[in-house]
Amino acid sequence: xxxxxxxxxxxxxxxxxxxxxxxxxxxxxxxxxxxxxxxxxxxxxxxxxxxxxxxxxxxxxxxxxxxxxxxxxxxxxxxxxxxxxxxxxxxxxxxxxxxxxxxxxxxxxxxxxxxxxxxxxxxxxxxxxxxxxxxxxxxxxxxxxxxxxxxxxxxxxxxxxxxxxxxxxxxxxxxxxxxxxxxxxxxxxxxxxxxxxxxxxxxxxxx
Amino acid sequence: xxxxxxxxxxxxxxxxxxxxxxxxxxxxxxxxxxxxxxxxxxxxxxxxxxxxxxxxxxxxxxxxxxxxxxxxxxxxxxxxxxxxxxxxxxxxxxxxxxxxxxxxxxxxxxxxxxxxxxxxxxxxxxxxxxxxxxxxxxxxxxxxxxxxxxxxxxxxxxxxxxxxxxxxxxxxxxxxxxxxxxxxxxxxxxxxxxxxxxxxxxxxxxxxxxxxxxxxxxxxxxxxxxxxxxxxxxxxxxxxxxxxxxxxxxxxxxxxxxxxxxxxxxxxxxxxxxxxxxxxxxxxxxxxxxxxxxxxxxxxxxxxxxxxxxxxxxxxxxxxxxxxxxxxxxxxxxxxxxxxxxxxxxxxxxxxxxxxxxxxxxxxxxxxxxxxxxxxxxxxxxxx
Numbered sequence: 001x002x003x004x005x006x007x008x009x010x011x012x013x014x015x016x017x018x019x020x021x022x023x024x025x026x027x028x029x030x031x032x033x034x035x036x037x038x039x040x041x042x043x044x045x046x047x048x049x050x051x052x053x054x055x056x057x058x059x060x061x062x063x064x065x066x067x068x069x070x071x072x073x074x075x076x077x078x079x080x081x082x083x084x085x086x087x088x089x090x091x092x093x094x095x096x097x098x099x100x101x102x103x104x105x106x107x108x109x110x111x112x113x114x115x116x117x118x119x120x121x122x123x124x125x126x127x128x129x130x131x132x133x134x135x136x137x138x139x140x141x142x143x144x145x146x147x148x149x150x151x152x153x154x155x156x157x158x159x160x161x162x163x164x165x166x167x168x169x170x171x172x173x174x175x176x177x178x179x180x181x182x183x184x185x186x187x188x189x190x191x192x193x194x195x196x197x198x199x200x201x202x203x204x205x206x207x
Numbered sequence: 208x209x210x211x212x213x214x215x216x217x218x219x220x221x222x223x224x225x226x227x228x229x230x231x232x233x234x235x236x237x238x239x240x241x242x243x244x245x246x247x248x249x250x251x252x253x254x255x256x257x258x259x260x261x262x263x264x265x266x267x268x269x270x271x272x273x274x275x276x277x278x279x280x281x282x283x284x285x286x287x288x289x290x291x292x293x294x295x296x297x298x299x300x301x302x303x304x305x306x307x308x309x310x311x312x313x314x315x316x317x318x319x320x321x322x323x324x325x326x327x328x329x330x331x332x333x334x335x336x337x338x339x340x341x342x343x344x345x346x347x348x349x350x351x352x353x354x355x356x357x358x359x360x361x362x363x364x365x366x367x368x369x370x371x372x373x374x375x376x377x378x379x380x381x382x383x384x385x386x387x388x389x390x391x392x393x394x395x396x397x398x399x400x401x402x403x404x405x406x407x408x409x410x411x412x413x414x415x416x417x418x419x420x421x422x423x424x425x426x427x428x429x430x431x432x433x434x435x436x437x438x439x440x441x442x443x444x445x446x447x448x449x450x451x452x453x454x455x456x457x458x459x460x461x462x463x464x465x466x467x468x469x470x471x472x473x474x475x476x477x478x479x480x481x482x483x484x485x486x487x488x489x490x491x492x493x494x495x496x497x498x499x500x501x502x503x504x505x506x507x508x509x510x511x512x513x514x515x516x517x518x519x520x521x522x523x524x525x526x527x528x529x530x531x532x533x534x535x536x537x538x539x540x541x542x543x544x545x546x547x548x549x550x551x552x553x554x555x556x557x558x559x560x561x562x563x564x565x566x567x568x569x570x571x572x573x574x575x576x577x578x579x580x581x582x583x584x585x586x587x588x589x590x591x
Contacts, residue, residue, distance in 0.1 A: 049551070055572070058555040062576045065583020067521065069542055069554040079543040 012091060012117055013039055015175055015183035015201055019115060020044050024086035027051065027111060029073045029103075030093040034061035041066070049085070051076060074098045077106040085111040092117050092199065095151045105167055108206050114169075117177065117201040122156030122194040140179065141198050157194040164204060173203040221248035221271065221304075223314055224348050232309070232344055238334035242323065245348050246314025247271050247306040250290060251298035253354070259590050260354045261296065262345065263305040264362030264369035267493055268434075268485060270313035273305040274298070279484040285567065295578045300590065301358060306348060308341040308369075310493050312486035315344075319420065319486050329488075331417035336492060338365070338500045342372040346380065356380050358588060359581070363387035363566040364533065365493070368500050371513070371541065375502060378517035383584045385523045385577065387566050388530050390537035391510050391544070392501040397532065400440055401494040404433030408487045417488055430487040431478030438477045443529035443562030503544075510544035521587075522552040523580045525566075525573065532563040553580065 009017070013036050020026060022044045028037050031050030034057070040046040050068035052058050061068035069076070073090070074097050088111035090103070095118055097103045107114040119141045120126075129137035136146040144150070155163070164171055175183040176197035183201065186193050224245045226232065231241035248271040253260060263273055263286065274290035276283060284290070292299040307315040310333070318333035325332075349357065360373045360381055367389025374384045390397070408414055411429025415422050439447075451470040466472040506512035522545050526538035535556045545552035557572045559565045566573065 047551075055555050055558060058553070059572055059576045059579070062523070062553055062555065062583075063579025065579065065586065067551045067553050069546065069552055070556055071539075071542075071554070076543070080546050081549055084546075084549050 009039065010035075011179065011181065011183060012177050012199070012201060015177065016040075016089060016091070016115055017043055018183075019173065019203055020046060020087055022046070025049075025084070027080070027085045027088045029077070029088060029090045029107070031057075031061065031066075031068060033057050034064050034066045034068060036089065036091065037061070037066050037068075038064050073103060077103060077110060080106075080110045082109050083112065087111050087113050087115055089115045090117075091115075092119065094118050095153045095155065097153065100153050100155075101163060101167070104163065104169070104204075108167075108169060108204060112205060113172070114204045115201065116204060117199055118155065118160055119151070119199050120157045120194065120197050121154045122158060123198050124195045125198070127195070157188060157197055157200055160200070160202075161188050164202075168207045169204045170207040171202055172205055175201045177201055220250065220275075222246075224351060226347070230347075232340065232347070234334055234340050235337040236335050240309070240316065240334060240336075240340075243309065243316045243344065244314065244320075245306050245309065245316075245344055246311075247304060247348060248273060248275065249305075250274055250303040251301055253302040253352075254590070257354050258356065258358060258588060259300065259585075260302045260304060260349070260352075260357050262349065262357050262360045262373075263290070263296075263303060264341075264345075264360065264366035264373075265305060265308065266362070266364035266366050267437075267497065268481070268490075269366070270311060271305045271307045272313070273303065277484070280480070288567070288569065289574070295574045295581065296361070297581075300585065301581075304349070304352070306345050308493065309344045310336045310341070310489060310496060312489040317486070318417070318488035318492055328418075328420045330420070331488070333488070333492060335495055335499075337496050338368050338372050339376065339505070341496065342369050342376060345369070346373075346377055349380070356382060358590065359383045359385060359584065361385040361387070362389075364389060364563065365497055367533075368497070368502075371502055374517040374520055374522070375505070375513040378514075378520055381517070381520045382588055383521040383523070383580070384517075385525070385580065386538075386541065387525045387573075388527055388533050388538075388563055389541075390533040391503060391513075391541050393498050394537075398498045400437060401498055403436050405491050405494060407432035407436070408491060411487075414487060417491075419487070425482070426487045427479075427482040430482045430485065430490060431475075433487075433490060434481040434485075435474045435478045438474060440532045441562060441564040443531065443560055445529060445560040446562050449560070510540065511547035514545055514548035514550050518548065518550050520550060521580075521584055522550055523577070524552065524554040525576065526554075526556045527561065527563065527565045527570075528556055528558045529560045530563040530565070 026046045026048045028050045037048040058070045088107040125139045126137045174188045177199040226243040231239040272284045274284040274287045290296045307313040310317045318329045322329045367386040370386045408429040411426035413424040414426035454469040503510040526535040542554040
């Protein structure tokens with residue numbers, strides 16, 4: 001954990017804060033009300049830009065002095081120039097994209113590194129829930145029933161690392177996130193990790 | 208240029224700036240315009256560092272009377288709601304400047320001004336002007352006021368187009384730019400509506416080929432019709448329906464062509480009150496300037512190239528969901544070009560049923576977004 005981690009910060013934000021180099025250019029895709037961008041601006045003096053779907057959230061970001069464009073990660077990434085950022089952050093929303101593969105490759109066209117977190121459908125809670133109930137799992141990481149979930153492209157840790165390999169992306173760092181606990185760095189090839197990591201956060205670059 | 212040159216007819220809160228006698232305004236058409244006067248108003252005070260100046264660019268039928276009583280109509284300024292002490296554009300913090308565009312009719316040189324060659328009003332001998340020409344004239348005034356860099360340039364509709372032109376032509380003189388309900392070019396539909404307005408003016412027998420002033424008449428009917436047609440485009444269908452529906456002026460129909468419906472009466476009022484404060488030839492020239500506006504065309508057809516030098520400018524682009532004059536996709540195109548140019552851009556579409564004119568009206572989301580944008584910018588610029 002970073003010694004400068006402010007109290008009460010979400011565990012994934014704290015990990016991103018630790019990973020981002022001070023003074024870098026950051027694009028936050030799906031930045032919501034700008035909490036992470038504000039944190040990065042304050043603690044790491046980054047030059048931040050956000051992309052966010054909800055107009056209320058964009059207005060909240062403007063009031064915080066953040067540069068945020070109302071737009072859609074599925075459609076609007078194509079308009080950003082190549083290598084415009086040092087980092088592109090996509091926090092827990094890749095599984096909600098219509099074209100995750102395209103989005104992932106766009107992130108690494110726009111930025112040198114992508115910081116992506118995804119819920120792991122291979123986590124033991126998912127497996128046990130599906131096995132014992134015979135229904136789509138509803139867990140603390142993925143609480144919605146199947147008919148209401150925004151998560152249309154769920155994957156397991158193995159699925160995600162396979163996709164990275166097929167896109168020729170290098171996994172620089174990989175950390176397991178669990179609500180309320182500090183992030184734990186792990187090796188994605190580790191045998192038990194696909195059972196253990198509830199949410200995984202990756203730093204990716206082009207191999 | 209010396210400061211003294213700027214002091215022609217200057218009062219504390221603005222006045223009329225006369226170009227130095229040896230200078231002419233170079234126009235995009237190739238013509239040169241001299242002599243030239245720019246009428247402007249200021250609100251608030253310029254700080255010692257001259258870093259708190261905000262230029263507000265007005266729309267087609269606006270003028271420099273932004274936040275003070277209009278001398279002709281006696282009504283509050285057109286953006287009084289937004290500009291003033293404690294308001295989103297806070298005049299206790301910023302020095303706000305608003306100029307009447309060239310070609311206008313509230314004191315800046317336009318078709319009603321005297322042509323030095325003939326001693327008579329220009330009329331149709333006035334050269335065709337562009338948005339770029341309007342901005343070039345503004346930049347000369349800003350320079351004459353001793354301001355090297357504007358804290359912000361802001362405008363809606365045609366004002367927003369001037370903002371884009373400022374960013375393209377004078378990026379080093381801008382700290383931030385706010386473009387509201389505008390477009391990077393005039394569409395076929397935009398041009399079509401303007402052509403209806405111009406034809407209405409020219410069809411009025413009192414227009415006299417533009418030389419109505421010498422004949423002591425005014426093409427009031429034509430100008431009123433132009434305004435009525437344009438006014439429909441400023442409102443959304445939903446707003447018009449909500450305001451008027453099929454409500455009648457009196458009990459029952461007249462079985463004739465009086466203004467039976469409230470919406471007719473409203474439009475007629477818009478038309479007749481407009482002619483009191485606006486010049487028909489100015490309307491022709493300014494609508495032409497809008498129709499000629501195409502920022503990408505000035506940069507080899509690539510809009511992003513217009514903003515290549517404006518990467519350090521903080522942009523805020525706003526659109527209204529029910530604006531069908533300059534709909535949201537036009538603003539998105541601007542934003543995508545800004546992103547492609549690597550500029551620092553914010554964009555939000557404000558949900559409202561009030562149509563294009565929403566930026567004049569009470570729109571809390573607009574105020575909140577801009578208040579935040581201004582104060583964040585002020586902090587970054589080190590303004591108190």
